[in-house]
Amino acid sequence: MKALNENNEEQKMVDEGKVEQGTENKSGYIRMKKFPFIMLLFLLVFLSAGITTFALAFGKDKVVTVAPQRSEFNKLYAAFDTLKNGYYKDVNQQKLINGAIDGMVSSLDDPYSDYMSNEEAKSFHSSISSSFEGIGAEIQEKDGHIIIVSPIKGSPAEKAGLKPNDIVVTVNGKSIQGMNSTQAVTLIRGKKGTKVELTIQRPGTDAPMTVPIVRDTIPIETVYGEMVDESIAKVQITSFSTNTTKELVTTLNDLQKKGMKGVVLDLRQNPGGLLDQAVSITSMFVPKGKVIVKEQDRNGKVKEIASQNEGSPNLPLVVLIDKGSASASEIFAAAVKESAGVPLVGEKSFGKGTVQTAEDFKDGSNLKYTIAKWLTPNGNWIHKKGIVPDFDVALPDYASLPIINPEKELALSTSSTEVQTAQKMLKAVGYDPEREDGFFDEKTKEAVIAFQTAQGLPADGVLKGDSTMKLMDLLREKIKASDTQLQKAVEVLKERMK
Missing domain, CATH: 3.90.226.10 (2-enoyl-CoA Hydratase; Chain A, domain 1)
Incomplete structure (x- = not known):
C-alpha cells in the first residue's frame, strides 16, 4: 500500500497520526510495506554465537543475507553488554534495543524518519483506517518543535481553533519540545470523551494559549x-x-x-x-x-x-x-x-x-524512513x-485570530491579549466594542451583552465557556461567508468557462 504522509513535513496531523491522512502523524509521502523483520537482539545473539550467515526472507522473493563480524557494530555490542551487566539496576533489554534503533534514526536529523514502538505503530496504522479517536489534527516535527500542519474538517481540533503552523508547547502540562511527531501523537491521542489540554504558541502572538480539547471519534470522510x-x-x-x-x-x-x-x-x-x-x-x-x-x-x-x-x-x-x-x-x-x-x-x-517507506518489525514496531525526493512534472x-x-489571495485578517481559552474568564477591568482577541472577534461579527487594545471596559461589556442577548445566552457581560465558544463559532461562519479565496477562484473559473 502506498501512502503520502505526515503531512503532513509528515502530515503526521495533530495529528497526531495520519499517514497522511492528516491526523496526528506527520505529513509526507509514504509507501507502506509490511515485511517481517528480525529484532536486533536476535541478530546480536546469532552473530555472537558464531553463525556464519543468517538469511531472512521478505515476502516470497526478497532475501537479506547478514554476514558476521561487522566491525562497525562492535561498539554497539560493547555498549549493550556494558549496560546490561554493569548498570546499577537491571535494565530492560528490549528497551535498550528500541533506544538504539531510535537513536540511529534520530541521528539522521530527518523529521520524516521515525522508529515507532509497538504502541506507536498501532496509532500510525490506525490513522489510515475508516476512523480513529483523537483531536483530528495533522502534526509534524520541525526544528525541535511539534507544529500543526492542518486540523481535519469538523474535528475537535478545528472547532477549538487550531491553525496551521501553531506550535504545540505542552500536552497536559508536559513539555514536548524535542519529541518526534510519533511520540507527540501518543500523548495527544486518547479515548473519545476524554480531555487533553494543549499549550499553543501561535506565530505573531506574544503569549502562549491554553486550549482544552475533548477528544472524539474522527471519521475519515474526505x-x-x-x-x-x-x-x-x-x-x-x-x-x-x-x-x-x-x-x-x-x-x-x-x-x-x-x-x-x-x-x-x-x-x-x-x-x-x-x-x-x-x-x-x-x-x-x-x-x-x-x-x-x-x-x-x-x-x-x-x-x-x-x-x-x-x-x-x-x-x-x-x-x-x-x-x-x-x-x-x-x-x-x-x-x-x-x-x-x-x-x-x-x-x-x-x-x-520527500518520499518515505514504512516497514513493520516482527514484534509490531515500525521503521519509517525517507527513501527519495518527489518532483513536479517539470x-x-x-x-x-x-x-x-x-x-x-489572502483571507481577511480576522481569519488568523488566535484561540481564546473558553475556560478563562474575560470580564470588566481585565486586560490581556485574550481580551484584545475577543474585541477583534466581536467587531468582526458585528458587535464593535470600539477598542482593540486588550482592556475590558464598559463599551466592551456592552458589546458582549449585545452579542449574548442576540445569541440567546445569559447576558452577564462576561466571556467564558459557552459564550466564548459561540463567539468563535460565529467567527468561523463569518470567515466562511467572506471567503475571499473562494470568491477569486469562482471568478477565475467563470473566465475559463467562457
Whole structure:
C-alpha cells in the first residue's frame, strides 16, 4: 500500500497520526510495506554465537543475507553488554534495543524518519483506517518543535481553533519540545470523551494559549461538495484516504445532476494521504500519459508516474491551496498546474517534497524512513518551498485570530491579549466594542451583552465557556461567508468557462 504522509513535513496531523491522512502523524509521502523483520537482539545473539550467515526472507522473493563480524557494530555490542551487566539496576533489554534503533534514526536529523514502538505503530496504522479517536489534527516535527500542519474538517481540533503552523508547547502540562511527531501523537491521542489540554504558541502572538480539547471519534470522510451557483460547484477534499476516489466520483456525479459545469477543488488544510488515491484523482483532470509526479532516488534515478486518465480532463477546474496543503495535496496541485494548465488560487502551500517507506518489525514496531525526493512534472523540488499559486489571495485578517481559552474568564477591568482577541472577534461579527487594545471596559461589556442577548445566552457581560465558544463559532461562519479565496477562484473559473 502506498501512502503520502505526515503531512503532513509528515502530515503526521495533530495529528497526531495520519499517514497522511492528516491526523496526528506527520505529513509526507509514504509507501507502506509490511515485511517481517528480525529484532536486533536476535541478530546480536546469532552473530555472537558464531553463525556464519543468517538469511531472512521478505515476502516470497526478497532475501537479506547478514554476514558476521561487522566491525562497525562492535561498539554497539560493547555498549549493550556494558549496560546490561554493569548498570546499577537491571535494565530492560528490549528497551535498550528500541533506544538504539531510535537513536540511529534520530541521528539522521530527518523529521520524516521515525522508529515507532509497538504502541506507536498501532496509532500510525490506525490513522489510515475508516476512523480513529483523537483531536483530528495533522502534526509534524520541525526544528525541535511539534507544529500543526492542518486540523481535519469538523474535528475537535478545528472547532477549538487550531491553525496551521501553531506550535504545540505542552500536552497536559508536559513539555514536548524535542519529541518526534510519533511520540507527540501518543500523548495527544486518547479515548473519545476524554480531555487533553494543549499549550499553543501561535506565530505573531506574544503569549502562549491554553486550549482544552475533548477528544472524539474522527471519521475519515474526505469529500464534501456543494453548488456555489447554478453552474459552479465547490468540492473540498480533506485528505487522500482509502475511499476518496470513490467519494469524489459519487460527489461529482451528484453535482452534475444539479447542473455543475465547472468545479473549484478545495485542497486547503489538506495534509496529504495515500499515493494511489492521489494518482487516481489527479488522473481525472490530467490528460492520459501526462506526468503526474516524479520520484528521484539517492542515485539520481528518476521514475515517472503518468496519468491513468480514469476521468474526463475537460471539466473546467480551479484549485484552492493554502499553507495547510501538504504532500499529496501538493502533488495534485503541481500536476494539474504543470500538466493540465489548471490555475491555482490561494496561498503558498506547505512544502513537503520527500518520499518515505514504512516497514513493520516482527514484534509490531515500525521503521519509517525517507527513501527519495518527489518532483513536479517539470522537475521542480518544492521541499521547504511550497507551491506558489497563480493568484495569491489572502483571507481577511480576522481569519488568523488566535484561540481564546473558553475556560478563562474575560470580564470588566481585565486586560490581556485574550481580551484584545475577543474585541477583534466581536467587531468582526458585528458587535464593535470600539477598542482593540486588550482592556475590558464598559463599551466592551456592552458589546458582549449585545452579542449574548442576540445569541440567546445569559447576558452577564462576561466571556467564558459557552459564550466564548459561540463567539468563535460565529467567527468561523463569518470567515466562511467572506471567503475571499473562494470568491477569486469562482471568478477565475467563470473566465475559463467562457
